[in-house]
Amino acid sequence: MTAIDAHQLLLDMYAGAVAAVSAEKCLPPFLPEPPVNGRTLVIGAGKGAAAMAQTVERHWQGDMSGLVVTRYGHGAACQRIEVVEAAHPVPDEAGRRAAARMMDMVRNLSADDLVLCLISGGGSALLTMPAPGTTLEQKQALNKALLKSGATISEMNCVRKHISAIKGGNLALACAPARVVTLLISDVPGDDPGVIASGPTLPDPTTCEDALAILRKYAIDIPDNVREHLASGKGETPKPGDPRFARNEHHVVATAQQALEAAAQVARAAGVTPYILSDEMEGQARDVGLVHAALARQAALRNQPFAKPCVLLSGGETTVTVRGTGRGGRNAEFLLSFAAAMNGLGGVHAIACDTDGIDGSEDNAGAIYDPESLTRAQQLGLNAASMLDNNDGYGFFSALGDLVVTGPTRTNVNDFRAILVL
Structure with missing residues (x-):
């Protein structure tokens, strides 16, 4: 030899x-057919979101528009899909504004419309929308504490889902009655699509009590209003079997x-x-x-x-x-x-x-x-x-x-x- x-x-x-898990290599085979009558809206978040959006633009047959958010320095040149850059791993105001704009964009869609959601790792921090009664500053502090604690990605994202107005399936609910097709590049062990970027378009089997148990496990202190939000169940997420997800589908296009x-x-x-x-x-x-x-x-x-x-x-x-x-x-x-x-x-x-x-x-x-x-x-x-x-x-x-x-x-x-x- x-x-x-x-x-x-x-x-x-x-x-x-x-190279094997690049968007250009992995994503095109999973693109759905454009809607016959409705319009196509592309949204997404993650470190790979801009490259995914660029790939969609190269291969999509038909009209489209949209918005994706990625980490600073991870952007890509797109013509029809707006790319916003924000902070990771601790969220910032740019990410909060992008999430709010995205939620506004998907409201008032029809059943004929298609929402193509492009998700990759990092989306939890990049797509940040504090739950009612909580603040961005509180989310930033909690993210920092989780990152230092040694918690697994599944544990961190369980907590994040339950103090968010967009994660844990809430983004998909805002899209209804439009059909949502989610394409994911997986950064989580086991490739659970509901864990990737805290599953903004996927139903969530975890609970507020699960989130509280994780915070207790790692001795992470939280403000009284955040604790009340979780303990009261106000932060509960939509669960598997919810009929509002019935027309949606998802595909994990790239894995470890x-x-x-x-x-x-x-x-x-x-x-x-x-x-x-x-x-x-x-x-x-x-x-x-x-x-x-x-x-x-x-x-x-x-x-x-x-x-x-x-x-x-x-x-x-x-x-x-x-x-x-x-x-x-x-x-x-x-x-x-x-x-x-x-x-x-x-x-x-x-x-x-x-x-x-x-x-x-x-x-x-x-x-x-x-x-x-x-x-x-x-x-x-x-x-x-x-x-x-x-x-x-x-x-x-x-x-x-x-x-x-x-x-x-x-x-x-x-x-x-x-x-x-x-």
Whole structure:
């Protein structure tokens, strides 16, 4: 077998994974037929919403108009669909205004009209409409607390649904009696469409009591008016079986599994056997890093349970409970934990990146590791364990020059990890 450039192969697998879940590749086969008599309104939210809107414009046969909201820097040039940029992961006034405009646009539609809703990860923060009696400032504070708590994406979005006037199916109710077709790029483990971006057009099986239980679990304090909103049931969402959803449909058009399978193809072409561990891994990033390190060590030292050369692939969404003051990102945290556990063992290389090109709220997609990473760090006076304690994975890999910086990819199926054992 020819010599493998480990660094380049890892980058190629990541690039292949991202390309496989682009809107242009995945969305067109799911476009519905234009309505015969009514008009088409395109709405949406998420880090991939602008690219999805651009793809719809390229392939749609007929008239349309609409509005989508995406993260700052994630826009795309559209002619008929307006693109608004707003803040993520903590919502801002631009996102609130965009949500209000969207709700106004969908009111007073007829049964002949079609609403095409384009949803991708990040939509929860971008499409923000405080429930009656609550404020944007309260939502911002709660989002910050949830992000630091270590709560899973499903838990965070359960809470978000019940303090929102647009999430958890409420946007679809505003569209009635128009038919709503929702196309989703999934960033959530398990690909539950009702969890992606807090399911603005999908019925919601979770309850206000579920939201309160999550807040108690993570000891998150909330203002009295928010607590009363939840405890009274005022924040309850429309449930499965509600007849107002009967004409609607949804399709998950891109998933983490598709991205992992594309990366596996890149590995095979290079003569490396791929093993997809899971597309829905969750848990603390540092703990997931330790598990991956244990598997890599077993393969490197014993050829078990995977024979070299091989690559271990995984997706999902890890979490970080923030206790330090460093610049983190869950992929950098995963990789720093992995690096410390590998302790320079030869023949093992790794990459961990977010498929949206942004690791948490930083400017990098993630980072890359090689067997010399710890030695190079020590030469710079860096201590991996202490930097991990300070949630400073970004600082560690930045000092080594090993951050992966791609800019926004305009898609999002969450974490991508590849552990190459040669």
